[in-house]
Amino acid sequence: MRALTSRGRSFLASGIAALLMAFLLGENDLFRIGVLVTALPLLAAMVVARTRYRLSCARRLDPPRAEVGGEATVTLRLENVTRLPTGLLLIEDTVPYALGVRPRFVLDRVEPRGVREIDYRVRSDLRGRYTIGPLSIRIADPFGLVELTRSFTISDTLVVTPHVAALPHVRLSGEWTGGGDSRTRSVAAAGDDDVAPREYRQGDDLRRVHWRSTARYGELMVRREEQQWQSRGALLLDTRRHAHRGEGPRSSFEVAVSAAASIGVHLAHEGLGLRLVTDQGAEHLTDSGLSYSLLDTLAVVRHSPARSLEMGISALRSGGGDGLIVAVLGAMDADEARELARLRHSGITGVAVLLDVSTWEGRDRAAEDNHQAVQTVLAGYGWRIVRLPAGTSIASVWQDAANRGRYALGPAGGAA
Template sequence: MTGLRALTPRGRSFLASGVAALACAFLFGEHDLLRVAVLIIALPLLAAMVVARTRYRLSCARRLSPARVEVGSDSTVTLRLENVTRLPTGLLLIEDTLQFALGARPRFVLDRVEPRGVREIDYKVRSDLRGRFSIGPLSIRITDPFGLVELARSFTISDTLVVIPEVVALPHVRLSGEWSGGGESRTRSVAAAGDDDVAPREYRHGDDLRRVHWRSTARYGELMVRREEQQWQSRGALLLDTRKSAHRGEGPRSSFETAVSAAASIGVHLAREGLGLRLVTDLGPQHLTDDGLSHSLLDALAVVRQSPARSLDAGVGALRQGGGDGLIVAVLGALGEADARALARLRHGSVTGVAVLLDVATWQSRDGEEESYEAARTILAGAGWRIVRLPAGTSLASVWPDAARSRAQTRSYTLTGGAA
């Protein structure tokens, strides 16, 4: 019955013609017409049986290379179809399911797949928008050589392509930060001057016996081992301003997309230099998985969207509660004086603050935005923040060295005619 429901208009025409010829053969007693009627009826029925027999005899696999790409870059999708039966397939019409942002649905035709045969098909996808995009499931229409039957089959598997923001390589800039124990990026020797300076601890099950410190063992009356290395890691926070009211422009060239790309570039750059980083937006802290800091950060930024928040209070509160951040990098849109003062209070003691201020007036100017930018810049610089101005059409790499300049250096650089 499944095969009969899959008859094409041609197949139904054959079947109707055969039934009419059969009726005429009985009516007029024409034996030759009877044989022709049986042949015409049998042809679509046999085709339906053959096609229905091969319905669940195909296996499919899909591979994305790479599965994580930057905006505007290509990813190759490889489809692998295998005929797992001892019968050859008929004509296969293949169509993969894509979301609109990845382009039109790819369609292919396979003439015949031999028994146990394998076919691989490649096609490319590209997106100018960030996000997580589902690819699949694959649908196949199986037809017979005469085009009498067309049976549709849809696989269940699908894959996800992650389109991350554009990442710009940044020059090395010396940014001081606070070192805290418990990380995995660097090591510091506790015993630096000799055996007397070793900081021993009690023996724990599984410790290497070669690390036993016999002098301390004799002194304390219990087995002690050398604690020669302790893991240390510099910690920092990355604040991204996602407020819709703080950004201008639309599409991939908007100030918001520029801010997301800047946050991605800075986060990857700092992670490669061994900084333990956490991501915070105006809505609060963002969860990062354990799949490597760079990949986790980029995956989070791939799906970040503009928020309806009107202030940075939640983000500032998350930064204040986190504590222990030796470095705070804030990527900011249009900033009011209240938010600027709240951010300014985060920089104290040995904390290094870097503010990447997007000059949103260069995207779309509104009354008073130039004055608002200068006021926010003055407040942050007065609190010791290092200011990096990022106007429209300017690469972050060209202005990132400003992050190394202190307040006095920035002021001197500005007075001599440089870009601040």
């Protein structure tokens, strides 16, 4: 009975009613009609239930990562691996509500060993990781009296990443040039006496043979390969709920996430080994030079209930080795700014991207004064300030990160 459609149930009810009326009225012709109408959905259910279709399904996402507001194409590939043709197939893929309505398709017939490919598009205005699938197929009889649903188990994940803006090149410090290439340090450049050689291995270039060590150890020794090293930096993202204003894709929090993604991708492409820290502590990134792991992490970052940046500051302090710290910050007070500012010392460049959250909810004189006080504190410790109000792209203000003395304090303690 579960496999019967509304039409099938109507046929069955009509047939039973005809049989009862034929029995009461003694009408043989009505009885024959009742038998036919009752048997038709039952026979259809038996035929559909005994159908032994074997279908294989594959799904491809292009691209597997899409920016907020961008589209991705989902391609379904169905193959009939039996020697029998299929009947009518009703296909429905499982798609989260954020990606749109569930796509539905009808395949009239798939020949033996036949293949069908179906494309549809998905789009989301919200960041996240979305599971697409599993695919379900409803097998129906030609009269539409019976439907059976069979589902595949495979599913795929679409990652919707924050919007990434292309940023202009900015020289952030003399310690880190931002040129894009990891610097190369050759051990051999230290001189013959300081070289740490190793034994010869099959395939080593004979031009790298270190003859003095070879004579000393009595076996062929070669200079070690050049060692690559990479500048390091840290990106701090303020995710505290109370530090942001607004709701939805235009909220200050989403602007902060997009700014962090843009800065992180920009620095990674210029050769900076980057680690991500939030007010909850350090985030694990599977790669330090590329941006895929960073974008995947930022795709699922959410508000935190934390009230302070203490854990994030502690993670920055314990990490060590950073030549650059970029902090994307929401609302904060002067005391919090002072704790963060103390992380910057000689040899470290600090860039603070300050979201002017008061511009998301109308002008507030107290909030503006606090925002100015935070700028003054950070500038007093040598941080470079990039102000980001509502409606402004990070790309249009990123050049301010090069202005080393723009908000520096004068001798009297006021902003210069």
